[in-house]
Amino acid sequence: MxxxxxxxxxxxxxxxxxxxxxxxxxxxxxxxxxxxxxxxxxxxxxxxxxxxxxxxxxxxxxxxxxxxxxxxxxxxxxxxxxxxxxxxxxxxxxxxxxxxxxxxxxxxxxxxxxxxxxxxxxxxxxxxxxxxxxxxxxAARILPEGQVGGDLALVGNVEALGAWAEGHTTGQFRLSAVAGVLSMDYTFALDGYREGDDLLVYLTGAGPGLDYRSALAVRAGKVWRLGPGGTWVRRPEEDAAFGPDGLPGWGGDLPAEGGLFDPDTTELAGARILREERTLEGVTYDVVVVEWDQAALSPLFAEFPPTVGDASLLLTVYALPDTGGPVRVDLSMHAADATGVTVDLSGSLAVKPLEGAIPFPPEILSE
Incomplete structure (x- = not known):
């Protein structure tokens, strides 16, 4: 980060x-x-x-x-x-x-x-x-085998795409960075679709010095990224199909189906997991709260060593009891390093059922 x-x-x-x-x-x-x-x-x-x-x-x-x-x-x-x-x-x-x-x-x-x-x-x-x-x-591979590009690292490797929520996911995030007397605020928006093994995700960002737009598409096991001028570029090394095989690399495999709402899942990469019911506007949700402290984040991010600065990450996931799938995710993060750089990130994702097919662009549908 x-x-x-x-x-x-x-x-x-x-x-x-x-x-x-x-x-x-x-x-x-x-x-x-x-x-x-x-x-x-x-x-x-x-x-x-x-x-x-x-x-x-x-x-x-x-x-x-x-x-x-x-x-x-x-x-x-x-x-x-x-x-x-x-x-x-x-x-x-x-x-x-x-x-x-x-x-x-x-x-x-x-x-x-x-x-x-x-x-x-x-x-x-x-x-x-x-x-x-x-x-x-x-020459070397632009990325290790099976990974998707850094500007969409939020998706992770291809096998982990199966953990992306089914349906239409939208989200807004605000990020504040402070370094000495310099303070900068950024906003990010996410718009993602998943149906089975097909996926389409857009990420945009705006703020001082930043006018950012990135996108990833996966259809029939083929992967595209959005290039300059809105041109979709095929990633040739990622022809293999993917499936919901779990989320490797997080201190153990987290099942893509069930996942955080599986009572047997008690830890995620060293984070504490709490479960409860909450009622919001007359609707009762199964809620999972995941808390990372400095010690839990240190093995995941080299920027947050256990003895320098401080960092915390709070993830709150809401699901309807009858479906078990997430309908809302709230995230907040605070990080500060020894140089005085402080970062705060907060925002929410909402998940709704798809209304029709994934809106892939014509150049992807034609292949």
């Missing part, structure tokens, strides 16, 4: 001025997946960052390169979609704006992009040997 807010702070605080370009004193040699790549324009150094011709980096890593001369924009398409523009110190990655510490430049008709940033966004590892002036780029 803290990493998320660090990114937001970077979007606002990183200066946009970029010093001039200088050629490396000695040629920088580039190796991609063990083979030397010799671009037709030598790498350049800008603000101690290595920039290389984009095509010579992207294509060996399996990404298609599209150049729009009218706007000076290059789009890289593969496991994710990355868009960069000459002279602009920012990139758009799967629809999300990410700050750059150096902008792409044009050298002799070639678009030069920050090597480390672009390679790592493509899932590759980058090593720099300053003595020999050698950059080694090694």
């Amino acid at each position: 803290r990493r998320f807010f660090v990114v937001l702070l970077m979007l606002i605080l990183i200066p946009t001025a970029v010093p001039g370009t200088a050629l490396a004193e000695e040629p920088v040699r580039l190796f991609v997946n063990g083979s030397q790549v010799v671009p037709d324009v030598a790498p350049v150094i800008v603000s101690d960052r290595t920039l290389v011709p984009v095509r010579f980096l992207a294509e060996p890593l399996g990404f298609a390169v599209e150049w729009d001369g009218a706007t000076g924009t290059v789009t890289l398409s593969g496991a994710r979609v990355i868009r960069l523009a000459v002279g602009r110190p920012e990139a758009i990655v799967d629809g999300t704006v990410v700050a750059l510490d150096v902008a792409p430049v044009n050298v002799d008709g070639r678009v030069m992009v920050p090597l480390r940033f672009v390679a790592e966004q493509m899932g590759a590892a980058v090593e720099w040997d300053p003595q020999n002036r050698v950059v080694t780029v090694t």
